[in-house]
Amino acid sequence: AQTVTQSQPEMSVQEAETVTLSCTYDTSESDYYLFWYKQPPSRQMILVIRQEAYKQQNATENRFSVNFQKAAKSFSLKISDSQLGDAAMYFCAYRGNAGGTSYGKLTFGQGTILTVHP
């Protein structure tokens, strides 16, 4: 079974600074997607960024970028120029892409609460 681990229960950052959230995963599949989701307090979860495992280039979406290390099974999220609106719970998630037992469903980590200080 696939597992996703986020070892940082809480992180904090000053506004305009950079913060990195960590995620490791375990899988025997070779084709999969990795995601970072943001869940603001009392609001629904939204997708921040995704990475296809077959792509060596790290994904980037505006101020959000990832460091994908496939051999190490590591997938960290870097938030640059942090803003107050970035404060939320962040989840790392895994999804298989080629059949098998994980196809379709997301497997989430435990989450990291990010606090942004003005």
Place this chain on the structure above:
Amino acid sequence: DTGVSQNPRHKITKRGQNVTFRCDPISEHNRLYWYRQTLGQGPEFLTYFQNEAQLEKSRLLSDRFSAERPKGSFSTLEIQRTEQGDSAMYLCASSFRRGSSYNEQFFGPGTRLTVL
């Protein structure tokens, strides 16, 4: 279309009662997922449908839980004989699958269940 909707948003019930939640996915999304999220944890997969067919169920889905998607549109999740351990946020997500292309899951706001 304004996204995935879930009703009710909050439900308080007494132990032993039955509850039913509804999820309305984004129009034309053929896949629908249910997840459960306990406080301070990540969501855990419960089950998913492609159209009206239930394709996978987690071992978390005990025989007290049943989910349906009768016409391939909205879905219901019923919990019978609720227990205090069922208290959680129940999330619904939908996506559109066509061939092997990537399909993002869009999440609803969730139904928060409290079992007294």
